Amino acid sequence: MDNSRYEIRISGSGGQGIIIAGIILAEAAGIYDGKYVCQTQSYGPEARGGSSKAEVVVSDDPIDYPKAMKPDLLLAMTQKACDAYIFDLKPGGILMVDSTHVKQLPTTRAIALPFTQMARERTGKEMMANIIALGTLVAITGIVSLRSLEAAVMSRVPKGTEELNKKALEAGIEAAKGITDKAQEIGMEFYESIADE
Amino acid sequence: MLLQGNEAIVEGAIAAGCRFFAGYPITPATEISEVMSYRLPAVDGTFIQMEDEIASMGAIIGASLAGTKSMTATSGPGFSLMQENLGFACIAEVPCVIVNVMRGGPSTGIPTQVSQGDVMQARWGTHGDHPIIVLSVSTTQDCFSITVKAFNLAEKYRTPVIILADEVVAHTREKIFLPHPGEVEIIDRIRPNMPPDWYIPYEDTSRGVPPMAAFGEGYRYHVTGLVHDSRGFPTQRPDEVKGLMSRLFRKINQHFFDIQMVEEEATEDAEILTVAYGSVARSARRATREARHRGIKAGMVQLVTLWPFPRQILEPKLRKLRAVLVPELNVGQISREVKRINQGVTRVETLNRIDGNLITPAEILSRLMKM
Amino acid sequence: MAEVTKLIHKYLRHDKKFPHVWCPGCGNGILLGALIRAIDRTHLEKDEIVIVSGIGCSGRLSVYVDFNTLHTTHGRALTFATGVKLANPKLQVIVIMGDGDATAIGGNHFIHAARRNLNLTAIVVNNSIYGMTGGQYSPTTPYGSLATTSLHGNIEQAFSIAELAAMAGASMVSRGTVYHTSLLDELLEKAIHKRGFSVVEVISHCHTQYGRRNKMGNAADMLLWQKKSAVRIEKARTMSDEEMQDKFSIGVLVDRELPVYTQEYRKVREMAKKAMTQMR
Structure with a gap:
């Protein structure tokens, strides 16, 4: 069946920019990379603070089931999201967490970066954590090209914040590079096959 | 896009x-x-x-x-x-x-x-x-x-x-x-082309659908929620009441084949069939493909028209099947219709989810494998 | 031919839908006369006029007049009228409602239509009772009055329809009675001409369901009650609250210029088009 199907779940709490991150990733894949893509979301009634989840399914073929069945990658921006969704992750799938908020990792096979802290330090705005995380996510998985990601980010962010967002993306990509280098050193392989594609 | x-x-x-x-x-x-x-x-x-x-x-x-x-x-x-x-x-x-x-x-x-x-x-x-x-x-x-x-x-x-x-x-x-x-094929309502004096706004035509004038076009007529005669005026005369009500049904019933739409997936040689609609049809489509992948002769009919219920399309299929599965996000609304037209011809099973989440392909597949 | 016969021939569906459903002596017939006289004075074409009515005795008025007529559901006449007017702003849309129709089941639509200020004419026939269903108390039934659902006297306070319309933002608000017919002709004509939402509250009577039960006599007695209780607004403004006790004012109560919805919406269209070309 559709072997190119790749499922990503981005999760956290309302106000962290979870859904917009999903939309940007979907537009990068669908509009700029020309792939088939489905982006779905679920959210509570709160505009801020409730749980929030976005899923992106990318494929070379038309997509039947629009949601993630067994995510190939889970990005958790809060401890609660990490605890709730870790069991859905595909065996051998990638767990990425924001270590600013996720203090207890359910597995050692995880990419833990302090996205929120990085956002605070590098851009002065915590709300940029989602863009940093997207940069890391794409740099590691290669699910869309970095150029497409940048184009998708630029078309979605408010006018006047382009530079800040570019800076955030770069921070994320840079952090990913550190991780892949380190992984190669210690011989971790689980994401390499994807990064090579 | x-x-x-x-x-x-x-x-x-x-x-x-x-x-x-x-x-x-x-x-x-x-x-x-x-x-x-x-x-x-x-x-x-x-x-x-x-x-x-x-x-x-x-x-x-x-x-x-x-x-x-x-x-x-x-x-x-x-x-x-x-x-x-x-x-x-x-x-x-x-x-x-x-x-x-x-x-x-x-x-x-x-x-x-x-x-x-x-x-x-x-x-x-x-x-x-x-x-x-x-x-x-x-x-x-x-x-x-x-x-x-x-x-x-x-x-x-x-x-x-x-x-x-x-x-x-x-x-x-x-x-x-x-x-x-x-x-894009676009159909517009038929407008009257006769002189206003000849216009009968609720006339019984062979299609059952009278031409419709817009307010301000010169055809001054009466529109009401009361049962009305062919001129649009309230009536209680049994022949006129029956005339209107029958025509309302007839104009839909006599065009079933134009109105009833389904999409089919692998139905030609299917022995078990999933009947689904809306977002659940996507789960059903994936489950059907996975079932075929495993050698199960599964097919699916996606209902595009829910009402009038596409009986004419579904009924002949039921006779050739071992069983039908109707997955839906309620306690069984379309499955009642499938059972109604089935009349004991084949086995109708239901798969219902009412917890606010979509039925997954895996849930449907595991049911198909047991059928 | 007498003037009245000419008007009947011109504006009523006299060959189709008469006799009407109203009781002998009903105020609705007087309003119907005033309405066609007012429309005749405006020189509008019959094809340009849409009469929208609700449910109740007054709702049947739309059946009898030779315009584009729309007899809607209970309380919802203004919502249908909103769609008609916005889809074709050239049409002159006149809405006829009863007191229960406009201010009970349709109360929400009434205040929002006034607030929105579409160019509509809303005529509310206020006979203080649900007549067609057999005399139940309405939002304008006076405190203490008898109705089939208040056998021991109504314990609710009544709405003043005109004041409600004024507070909700109507451009023009008038009150007339079916006794003062020449004033009613004049008020209706002004309301049709007014740009913006204009309301005419027409004090009428239901001798069959209200007058009989409340010992107010026959239709003629109730018309005389209107004569006695109505005070011209010009005079009413000089009178004290005590003097106005048990009386009501008639005439043009409010007349002001406010932004009209369709005019405002034209600006929305221009801005939306500009934004679209910029997006491309």
């Missing part, structure tokens, strides 16, 4: 010629209002946010009578409020389109979660005997093309058409190919 289902519904409506929208904010249908509010005025159409859904339904009927294709969109609680004037549109034969993005109910229910609980309400929600056309959508592409189809049927048969979407379809952002304006 990447669009949400709700946005694609707007594009479909505008492509079909919709130039009037009245609505009231409600999750998960609000994006339809939001996009309409800036898309319609840009094409010389009109958007208005009314004080409630009763008013929205009234306004779209008024606009349609004035000659403009019109639409409203809502979810369960608002759909309940619309039932009163929906009946008016049925009896006065006013073309219009109502979108119900289904969410969990009853009452306020689970506003942000998916459901298919309004299938029977769409059929029988307004009081009194009446025919109705109800279509369902399953992909973003459907949201465009089925909305166009809904307007075409509404105009062709002078009837309200309900589109049942659901939270998953409405909020899935997905690739969509929008046809060029010239490539």
Whole structure:
């Protein structure tokens, strides 16, 4: 069946920019990379603070089931999201967490970066954590090209914040590079096959 | 182009010629209002946010009578409020389109979660005997093309058409190919061409659908929610009452083959069949493919038209099957219909989920494997 | 031919739908006369006029007049009228409602239509009772009055329809009675000409369901009650609250210029078009 199907779940709490991150990733894949893509979301009634989840399914073929069945990658921006969704992750799938908020990792096979802290330090705005995380996510998985990601980010962010967002993306990509280098050193392989594609 | 289902519904409506929208904010249908509010005025159409859904339904009927294709969109609680004037549109034969993005109910229910609980309400929600056309959508592409189809049927048969979407379809952002304006088939209501004195607004024609004049065109006639004679005036004469009611049903019944639409997947040699609609049809499609992959002779029929129920299409298939599975996000609304037409011919199984989440392909597949 | 016969021939569906459903002596017939006289004075074409009515005795008025007529559901006449007007702003839309129709079941639509200020004419026939269903108390039934659902006297306070419309933002608000017919002709004509939402509250009577039960006599007695109780607004403004006790003012109560919805919406269209071209 559709072997190119790749499922990503981005999760956290309302106000962290979870859904917009999903939309940007979907537009990068669908509009700029020309792939088939489905982006779905679920959210509570709160505009801020409730749980929030976005899923992106990318494929070379038309997509039947629009949601993630067994995510190939889970990005958790809060401890609660990490605890709730870790069991859905595909065996051998990638767990990425924001270590600013996720203090207890359910597995050692995880990419833990302090996205929120990085956002605070590098851009002065915590709300940029989602863009940093997207940069890391794409740099590691290669699910869309970095150029497409940048184009998708630029078309979605408010006018006047382009530079800040570019800076955030770069921070994320840079952090990913550190991780892949380190992984190669210690011989971790689980994401390499994807990064090579 | 990447669009949400709700946005694609707007594009479909505008492509079909919709130039009037009245609505009231409600999750998960609000994006339809939001996009309409800036898309319609840009094409010389009109958007208005009314004080409630009763008013929205009234306004779209008024606009349609004035000659403009019109639409409203809502979810369960608002759909309940619309039932009163929906009946008016049925009896006065006013073309219009109502979108119900289904969410969990009853009452306020689970506003942000998916459901298919309004299938029977769409059929029988307004009081009194009446025919109705109800279509369902399953992909973003459907949201465009089925909305166009809904307007075409509404105009062709002078009837309200309900589109049942659901939270998953409405909020899935997905690739969509929008046809060029010239490539879309658009049907407009038949207008009278006789002198005004000869115009009989509710005349019994062979098609059952009388021509419809717009207010202000010179055909001054009466429109009412009361049972009326062929001139539109209230009547209680049994022959006239029966005449109107029979024609309302006949105009839909005699065009079943035009109205009833399904999509089929691997049905030719299927021994077990899944009958699904809306977002669940996507799960069913994947499950069917996976089942075939495992050598199970599974097929699926996706219902595009829910009402009138596509009996003529489904009935002959049932005779050739070992079993039928009807997965839906309610306790069994379409499965009742399948059982009704099945009349013991084959085994009908149900798969129901009412926890606010979509039935997964895995759930359907595991059932297919046991059948 | 007498003037009245000419008007009947021109404006009524006299060959189709008479006799009407109203009781002998009903105020609705007087209003119907005033309405066609007012319309005749405006020189509008019959094809340009849409009469939208609700449910109740007054709702049947639309059946009898030779315009584009729309007899809607109970309380919802203004919502249908909103759609008609917005779809074709060239049409002159006149809405006829009863007191229960406009201010009970349709109360929400009434205040929002006034607030929205569409160019509509809303005529509310106020006979203080639900007549067609057999005399139940309405939002304008006076405190203490008898009705089939208040056998021991109504314990609710009544709405003042005209004041409600004024507070909700109508451009023009008038009150007349079916006794003061020439004033009523004048008020209706002004309301049709007015740009913006204009309301005419027409004090009428239901001798069958209200007068009989409340010992107010026959139709003629109730017309005389209107004569006695109505005070011209010009005079009413000089009178004290005590003097106005048990009386009501008639005439044009409010006349002001407010932004009209269709005009405002034209701006929305221009801005939306500009925004669209910029997006491309």
